[in-house]
Amino acid sequence: MVIDCKHVWDAISSYIDDSLAPETRELVQKHLDHCNICSAVLDSTRNILILTGDDRVFELPTGFSERLHARLDEQIRALRPSQDA
Numbered sequence: 082m083v084i085d086c087k088h089v090w091d092a093i094s095s096y097i098d099d100s101l102a103p104e105t106r107e108l109v110q111k112h113l114d115h116c117n118i119c120s121a122v123l124d125s126t127r128n129i130l131i132l133t134g135d136d137r138v139f140e141l142p143t144g145f146s147e148r149l150h151a152r153l154d155e156q157i158r159a160l161r162p163s164q165d166a
């Protein structure tokens with residue numbers, strides 16, 4: 082099974098929470114090892130979570146997900162302007 086960047090972005094908050102199934106976690110980990118975009122996304126997602134309250138990762142504010150995804154889309158476009166996101 083191969084996962085692409087979109088799958089990693091969907092899974093990334095669970096990855097940070099450590100709530101992914103072990104096999105999914107492994108796939109995400111492998112992807113992160115070779116994908117600079119997702120590594121950057123992981124870093125900035127962690128920063129956002131820290132800013133919004135590090136011990137309340139499971140209780141994200143309403144709209145957080147939408148804002149996060151909008152932000153990720155923005156970042157990915159900036160990092161990868163010539164490819165289809």
Ligand SMILES: [Zn+2]
Pocket residue numbers: 085086089112116117118119
């Ligand atoms: Zn990726």
